[in-house]
Structures are given as structure tokens and as C-alpha cells.
Amino acid sequence: MVIYADVLICVNMIMDYFLLSLTSKLCKTACSFRRQLIGSAVGGICALSILLPFDGLMFSFLQRLVTASILTLTTWGFGTIKAFFRRFCCFMICSFGFSGALFVVIYFLKPNGMFERGGVFYYQLSPLFLVLSSAFCYFLITLLSRFINRDRKTTVQLFIKEGSAELSTVALVDSGNCLKEPFSEKGVILLDPKYENMLITKKDRRVIPYETVSGGGVLMGFRPDKIELLDEKNREPLDLYIVFSNTPLKNYGAILPAEAI
Numbered sequence: 001m002v003i004y005a006d007v008l009i010c011v012n013m014i015m016d017y018f019l020l021s022l023t024s025k026l027c028k029t030a031c032s033f034r035r036q037l038i039g040s041a042v043g044g045i046c047a048l049s050i051l052l053p054f055d056g057l058m059f060s061f062l063q064r065l066v067t068a069s070i071l072t073l074t075t076w077g078f079g080t081i082k083a084f085f086r087r088f089c090c091f092m093i094c095s096f097g098f099s100g101a102l103f104v105v106i107y108f109l110k111p112n113g114m115f116e117r118g119g120v121f122y123y124q125l126s127p128l129f130l131v132l133s134s135a136f137c138y139f140l141i142t143l144l145s146r147f148i149n150r151d152r153k154t155t156v157q158l159f160i161k162e163g164s165a166e167l168s169t170v171a172l173v174d175s176g177n178c179l180k181e182p183f184s185e186k187g188v189i190l191l192d193p194k195y196e197n198m199l200i201t202k203k204d205r206r207v208i209p210y211e212t213v214s215g216g217g218v219l220m221g222f223r224p225d226k227i228e229l230l231d232e233k234n235r236e237p238l239d240l241y242i243v244f245s246n247t248p249l250k251n252y253g254a255i256l257p258a259e260a261i
Helices: 005-027 033-051 057-076 081-109 127-148
Strands: 114-117 120-123 155-162 165-174 188-191 206-212 215-221 226-229 241-244 254-257
Touching (some): 005 033, 033 057, 155 188, 155 254, 206 241, 215 241
Parallel strands (some): 165 254, 188 241
Antiparallel strands (some): 155 226, 188 254, 206 215
16 A cells, blocks of 8 residues: 555644644643644654554554654643643543544445554545545534533632732633643733732742744743632632733733633
């Protein structure tokens, strides 16, 4: 069977984007589109490993482990050992489940031009089918995301205390808030800049990197004494960092990462 490298990379890039999106939803770990796209592109390149002159169960298993590790690091970074292991295991579970489903398709339907080895799949497909497959995966991910988040609130009443200063504001719960304190991997609340003079702290501030469509930069954040959701009195206080936005937030006083609740 003739294997074309461009088709191999393209097919596995689409599949890896689907798997990374699914992993992000299941782990409740937000990730920017750019990082997922880079991760899926790296996964597509890693698929070239099936062209190596090695075979066997052990090689296939090691191939999966190495590829999953590279994709996890590329997409989310390392962070803490616990965070990396959780994302790695979730990606492996999704990968094995997806591979199992496609193996059933190969075994029973025996489609022409379909090949699998070590979790890497090759399809001799037309460009039109690849585009339609991408659209279907996006639609499927969207439906799954809505199903997972069907009972999740979109706004909450947020309470923050730092020293003698107290602040209560309405926060938008946003899965697009991907901000992380890089060493602890803790989530970050983005506050409207009008609150900066209210929450003055003497604590050391940490560098919080961010990425936007127009570029990136850093914000300086700190962990306040207490963060609570006033809507849920019995809930444990949130262990998050806070930063102040460079521009005013519209309609809300803060943006809370969805994974925090």
C-alpha cells in the first residue's frame, strides 16, 4: 500500500485536533485555539513515525506514550506533575477509545485505503472528504461541549477579600479564559481595572502570560486572602489568582475561568 506523507499528516492532524478538544472539555482545562492547532500539527508530524522500519506491540505502545506526551506538553505545557499526568491520562483514554471505534470500522467494513498502526491512522481520502470530516468533528465537539456544560451557570456573584478591602461583583463564567499562573497551574480571574485601587496588596505579584489574536504579553497577579461565590454558600473558597485587565470589561466586573466551578 502506498502511503502519501501529506495525506497522513493532514488526516492525523484533524483527528488530533478532535482528541485535544475532547480532552480539554473532559479535563475542564481551557486552551487557546492557537495552542490546540499547534498541538494537532505536531501530532500530524508525529504520525510519520509509522514509516519507521519498526513494528510490534511494544513499539506501538511506546509510540503512543511518546506522541501523547509530546502533544500534552505542546498544547498545555508541563505545569505541575499532577496537572500534566491528568491531561496525559485523559488524552490517552480518548485516544484508545477513538482507536477502538475506528478499529471496529476497519474490521467489519474493511474500507479501501484505510490503515492503522500504533494509534496512527491513514486514509486515502479526497480533499473534499477531509474538509467535511473537519466540519463534522467541529459540530460534534460543539454538541458535546454544550451537553457537558448544560447545567453550568453563565454568571456568578463573586466576592474577593484582600486585607481589609472587600469586593463583590458579577463575574462572567467563560471557558475562553485560559489564563494560568505558570508555576502552580492555578486559574486566574480577570478583573475590571476600575477595581485596582480597591484591592491594594503588599504581596509579591506573579507574572501571568497571556495570548490574544493581536499578540501577547504579561499581567501581574496575586492570590487574595479569600475568593468566594456568593451564589453557593456551602462551597469551598476558590484558590485562584487575580489580575487586572488592561482595558475595561463590558457588562461584567470580572471573568472567571469555567473550570473553577
